[in-house]
Amino acid sequence: AQPWRGVVREYADRLPVTESTRVITLGEGGTPLVRAPHLSALVDGEVHIKVEGMNPTGSFKDRGMTMAITAAVAEGAKAVVCASTGNTSASAAAYAAQAGLTCAVLVPEGKISMGKMSQALAHGAQILQVQGNFDDCLEVARKLAESYPVFLVNSVNPSRIEGQKTAAFEVVDTLGDAPDYHLLPVGNAGNITAYWAGYQEYARPYVNPHPGTSDAELPAAATRTPTMWGFQAAGAAPIVAGHPIDEPDTIATAIRIGNPASWDRATDARDASGGLIASVTDEQILEAHRWLSSKEGVFVEPASAAGVAGLLAQHAAGNVPAGKTWVITVTGHGLKDPQWALKGADGDDVTPRSVPFDVVTVADALGLA
Numbered sequence: 548a549q550p551w552r553g554v555v556r557e558y559a560d561r562l563p564v565t566e567s568t569r570v571i572t573l574g575e576g577g578t579p580l581v582r583a584p585h586l587s588a589l590v591d592g593e594v595h596i597k598v599e600g601m602n603p604t605g606s607f608k609d610r611g612m613t614m615a616i617t618a619a620v621a622e623g624a625k626a627v628v629c630a631s632t633g634n635t636s637a638s639a640a641a642y643a644a645q646a647g648l649t650c651a652v653l654v655p656e657g658k659i660s661m662g663k664m665s666q667a668l669a670h671g672a673q674i675l676q677v678q679g680n681f682d683d684c685l686e687v688a689r690k691l692a693e694s695y696p697v698f699l700v701n702s703v704n705p706s707r708i709e710g711q712k713t714a715a716f717e718v719v720d721t722l723g724d725a726p727d728y729h730l731l732p733v734g735n736a737g738n739i740t741a742y743w744a745g746y747q748e749y750a751r752p753y754v755n756p757h758p759g760t761s762d763a764e765l766p767a768a769a770t771r772t773p774t775m776w777g778f779q780a781a782g783a784a785p786i787v788a789g790h791p792i793d794e795p796d797t798i799a800t801a802i803r804i805g806n807p808a809s810w811d812r813a814t815d816a817r818d819a820s821g822g823l824i825a826s827v828t829d830e831q832i833l834e835a836h837r838w839l840s841s842k843e844g845v846f847v848e849p850a851s852a853a854g855v856a857g858l859l860a861q862h863a864a865g866n867v868p869a870g871k872t873w874v875i876t877v878t879g880h881g882l883k884d885p886q887w888a889l890k891g892a893d894g895d896d897v898t899p900r901s902v903p904f905d906v907v908t909v910a911d912a913l914g915l916a
């Protein structure tokens with residue numbers, strides 16, 4: 548089989564590129580869809596986890612960034628800018644490095660994880676810690692791109708959504724059809740917008756606007772679209788509240804957002820699919836985080852567990868029908884923000900025991916003796 552070529556080339560017939568486009572790629576996409584046996588047993592259905600932490604910079608942002616940086620290069624941009632809670636900046640910095648572009652990132656001061664900060668630094672981005680939250684950073688980034696020669700790569704840029712919709716294509720290509728339900732975290736609301744766009748597109752016969760890259764006409768790949776369930780952190784749940792949150796707060800720093808840019812498109816996805824957008828507490832997020840790592844074998848950053856937290860909460864409330872197929876996107880790798888793994892369920896630090904280098908003592912300590 549041919550090696551995976553990254554989402555832009557793999558889905559070129561459905562993306563705004565041609566054969567001659569210079570594609571900036573790190574081989575993103577093609578991420579595992581892992582069956583979760585314990586969640587499946589709990590809900591008496593089939594639960595699959597789309598493990599987006601397996602992308603090159605460790606989050607789903609790479610799908611949109613390959614497209615956004617490709618577009619920046621096509622436009623002759625020399626510099627890109629983004630506001631970020633961390634993952635977008637890590638991704639933008641990596642793709643900009645390969646493209647030879649200057650990358651500027653604006654992050655909320657003191658509120659991004661060390662793993663993400665270290666990625667942006669390693670890739671040579673110019674990082675500014677803004678005295679404000681993500682929403683303030685995005686406002687400055689947008690104004691900067693309006694008035695200065697710098698290309699905005701946040702998800703308000705349509706090419707980001709175009710790239711990210713490929714995750715829905717992959718789910719359908721793997722399962723053979725759309726699942727009954729798709730669950731995911733919601734922050735700035737770009738990803739729920741992208742999945743919904745992707746699922747809708749795949750459920751229609753498709754006429755290729757760029758003939759020459761692939762077949763000019765494609766049959767529908769899916770017979771249906773899923774019900775979309777999005778989950779915000781309780782301290783940063785503007786869509787649930789129905790108004791912006793001035794001081795969003797949650798340990799899930801990736802989704803610490805009070806005024807999502809794609810708000811209307813998220814509520815469209817919810818309403819058109821007959822779905823919901825609800826909130827989960829930090830405690831529920833950490834419980835789901837522990838469930839994923841200790842039972843399913845999947846290590847994620849806290850925000851990424853919001854979809855699983857949502858499934859557990861909806862199941863506890865009796866809202867989860869049996870016999871359904873569920874896909875839950877876990878958005879970023881556990882190594883992005885590993886501090887939460889070092890705490891037990893009680894919140895106390897867990898420190899591994901120290902032992903001498905003696906096999907009997909080690910066997911004893913492990914309860915094998």
Ligand code: F0G
Pocket residue numbers: 606608630631632633634635636702732733734735736737738739801802848850851878879
């Ligand atoms: N999960 C993770 C790990 C994220 O980094 C983000 C967003 C989301 C979920 C929410 O996705 O914004 O499309 O609704 N992170 C952005 C960033 C804001 O700057 O990295 P969304």
